[in-house]
Amino acid sequence: MSTVYLNGKFMPIEEARVPVLDRGFIFGDGVYELVPVYSRVPFRLDEHLARLERSLDAARIRNPHSRAEWRAIVLELAAKQPFEDQGVYFQVTRGVAKRDHAFPKDAVPTVFMMSNPLSTPSQEAVERGASAVSAVDDRWLHCDIKSISLIGNVLLRQISADAGGAETILFRNGKLSEASASNVFVIKGGVILSPAKSNLILPGITYDVVVEIATAAKLPLEFRDLAEAEVRSADELWVTSSSKEVLAIVTLDGKPVGNGKPGPMFRQMHRLYQDFKQKVMRAGKERQAA
Numbered sequence: 228m229s230t231v232y233l234n235g236k237f238m239p240i241e242e243a244r245v246p247v248l249d250r251g252f253i254f255g256d257g258v259y260e261l262v263p264v265y266s267r268v269p270f271r272l273d274e275h276l277a278r279l280e281r282s283l284d285a286a287r288i289r290n291p292h293s294r295a296e297w298r299a300i301v302l303e304l305a306a307k308q309p310f311e312d313q314g315v316y317f318q319v320t321r322g323v324a325k326r327d328h329a330f331p332k333d334a335v336p337t338v339f340m341m342s343n344p345l346s347t348p349s350q351e352a353v354e355r356g357a358s359a360v361s362a363v364d365d366r367w368l369h370c371d372i373k374s375i376s377l378i379g380n381v382l383l384r385q386i387s388a389d390a391g392g393a394e395t396i397l398f399r400n401g402k403l404s405e406a407s408a409s410n411v412f413v414i415k416g417g418v419i420l421s422p423a424k425s426n427l428i429l430p431g432i433t434y435d436v437v438v439e440i441a442t443a444a445k446l447p448l449e450f451r452d453l454a455e456a457e458v459r460s461a462d463e464l465w466v467t468s469s470s471k472e473v474l475a476i477v478t479l480d481g482k483p484v485g486n487g488k489p490g491p492m493f494r495q496m497h498r499l500y501q502d503f504k505q506k507v508m509r510a511g512k513e514r515q516a517a
């Protein structure tokens with residue numbers, strides 16, 4: 228039985244209850260985060276909390292906790308789980324109120340947090356790569372807010388799920404935006420390319436880590452618009468997210484990407500990413516032990 232956090236209390240998940248008039252249930256009126264935890268050390272926690280603060284601000288939902296309080300709750304929840312590697316999910320909704328679109332005057336935000344075993348890609352998926360299909364990005368224009376209103380992403384993800392694929396890669400007005408639950412990198416002629424951050428993509432924490440690693444390793448990196456044709460003729464395609472980490476996409480709409488295998492730049496980035504994680508974890512363990 229897993230322990231979750233709801234509005235100030237830790238409890239077994241079976242006992243956690245939210246009223247049906249919660250605006251998260253009625254309107255999808257809330258924001259969320261997912262923080263990967265390796266060996267009980269949260270990865271990039273401050274960056275995730277900073278993004279949560281930005282999402283709350285953009286959604287005009289009162290932030291019920293200070294950064295230090297959020298940090299403490301995440302750590303306590305992670306410590307209560309029987310497994311080491313976790314995905315800590317948390318969401319904040321605008322709270323419980325009589326149904327009316329306009330903001331309620333004095334609703335108290337609902338805070339819910341749970342942790343699940345983290346499922347990162349298997350060794351086989353890393354070595355073989357994954358398949359993806361493409362779709363038109365028909366979501367709203369505030370994709371930089373990590374909103375719990377995910378029906379757009381859910382419908383898009385299902386297109387690839389129905390085709391047996393790992394992701395749906397999205398194009399808006401003929402340009403790459405991101406994927407249904409991850410960011411996308413395109414490798415062409417030895418250069419790592421990705422769309423610049425904007426309101427059209429979620430600013431991924433993993434995207435930032437990949438950029439940081441590429442910069443430190445002096446790998447050529449460029450942020451710019453990427454036309455659909457460039458993506459389809461890429462040497463390599465990667466998707467990145469907290470749970471997928473860095474994963475090679477080797478077929479797009481049934482056609483091979485490059486030679487249809489994870490490329491050399493992917494293998495290098497994947498190794499660097501794992502090294503980076505190990506270093507962060509070791510430092511975190513030492514801090515926790517001190």
Ligand SMILES: Cc1ncc(COP(=O)(O)O)c(C=O)c1O
Pocket residue numbers: 380405406407408409410428429430431432433434467468469470
């Ligand atoms: C639409 C979308 N883009 C990108 C990402 C990657 O973000 P992160 O690297 O912070 O997990 C996610 C993760 O859930 C996502 O849902």
